[in-house]
Amino acid sequence: MKKINVRSSNGRYQVWCGRGVLGQARKALAGISEERAIFLISSPRVWRSCGSRVQKYIRADRSKTILIDDGEAAKNLVTVERACRALVRAGADRRGLVVAIGGGVVGDVAGYVAASYSRGIGLVHVPTTLVAQVDSALGGKTGVNLPEGKNLVGAFYPPKLVLADPELLSTLPQREFRSGLYEVIKYGVIGDATLFRFLEQNMGKILRRDAASLYFIIERSIAQKARVVSQDERESGLREILNFGHTFAHALETITRYRKYRHGEAVGWGMIAASRLAATNGMFTKQDDERLVNLIARVGPLPPWPAVAPSRLIAAMQADKKTRAGKLRFVLPEAIGKVRCGVHADPQLLSAVLLAVARTGLPKVNRK
Numbered sequence: 314m315k316k317i318n319v320r321s322s323n324g325r326y327q328v329w330c331g332r333g334v335l336g337q338a339r340k341a342l343a344g345i346s347e348e349r350a351i352f353l354i355s356s357p358r359v360w361r362s363c364g365s366r367v368q369k370y371i372r373a374d375r376s377k378t379i380l381i382d383d384g385e386a387a388k389n390l391v392t393v394e395r396a397c398r399a400l401v402r403a404g405a406d407r408r409g410l411v412v413a414i415g416g417g418v419v420g421d422v423a424g425y426v427a428a429s430y431s432r433g434i435g436l437v438h439v440p441t442t443l444v445a446q447v448d449s450a451l452g453g454k455t456g457v458n459l460p461e462g463k464n465l466v467g468a469f470y471p472p473k474l475v476l477a478d479p480e481l482l483s484t485l486p487q488r489e490f491r492s493g494l495y496e497v498i499k500y501g502v503i504g505d506a507t508l509f510r511f512l513e514q515n516m517g518k519i520l521r522r523d524a525a526s527l528y529f530i531i532e533r534s535i536a537q538k539a540r541v542v543s544q545d546e547r548e549s550g551l552r553e554i555l556n557f558g559h560t561f562a563h564a565l566e567t568i569t570r571y572r573k574y575r576h577g578e579a580v581g582w583g584m585i586a587a588s589r590l591a592a593t594n595g596m597f598t599k600q601d602d603e604r605l606v607n608l609i610a611r612v613g614p615l616p617p618w619p620a621v622a623p624s625r626l627i628a629a630m631q632a633d634k635k636t637r638a639g640k641l642r643f644v645l646p647e648a649i650g651k652v653r654c655g656v657h658a659d660p661q662l663l664s665a666v667l668l669a670v671a672r673t674g675l676p677k678v679n680r681k
Contacts, residue, residue, distance in 0.1 A: 317535055320543040321453055321471035326503040330532050334478040338370040347472050351376040352405055354423040355414040356383035359441055362484050365471040367414055377403045383418045385571035388457050396426045410435035416442035417576055419624045424455030428470035436472045443493025444577045446477040447534035462632035465561040469547055481525050491613045492577030498608060503554045506650030508533045516611045553654045557644040558583030564629035573616050581609050590666045591645040601649050610675045623667035
């Protein structure tokens, strides 16, 4: 097990990472939850899978469970209100502690609930998907979607603790597991060339969920995100690199009403589009572009690129939080392990790249 420190505006918190970490939940929570009522927020699907295990390790006599829909389409203010009202009925006060048990949607909703209820109560994350363990449970971003765009309503609200146990991934459906791998690839591109090479060399073992390989990529991804968000909690500078591929991804999710793609799948397509854009404008070598696109393809099939005009995607991108004065800004790769933020793109070039990605799709590769 490894304990990774994260700095935040509310002080330091730790990410406990390793196989069997969930079994230490009672010990981990002891210094946080003294005399607090514990409110477990999860989804029916996740709770059926691991609810009994969670209750075994968390004081069930002092906890109450609230279940919410964890579909991306339900990541909205209606779900937040329902969860808050459930807290009221359960008797939650300002000393309550929310423990979010689930993937990215549960974590984002439960985090925003914790940030808002009684103007802020305690929060702990127990992520049960790969994308949540390596990305969304860390860094304090919480929020929900509007019809006009993704994550437009939310708050920065750091947790008091994150428990990332790879054993919780054992029952994760393969599509959900693969979705998380795209976020791991992202970390390789934005700042960890060693991780990227490891993914290239070991993708077959990772897809088979080899324990040692899985722990390596999870710990490496967590360490990198902890480094970034500790330096820039509020996304005023360095943290923007974490949005590599996300301007495109959020547009894909928005125009398909959050029903076609898992978030990581949209990020996979988004990284391909960003890579092609960078290669087309001369920032990124053709060789590295091919390495990145081929690695994404080796993870597995992606839902097809939507049959929409580039203008619709570009319009959806205008709602992206990184847009400044109506101008789109992209995070684009310069090399494997290095990206540049705030890059503007000629609209005609951007349209051409979007058309090219739609036309060519994913390359056929050996996934072993």
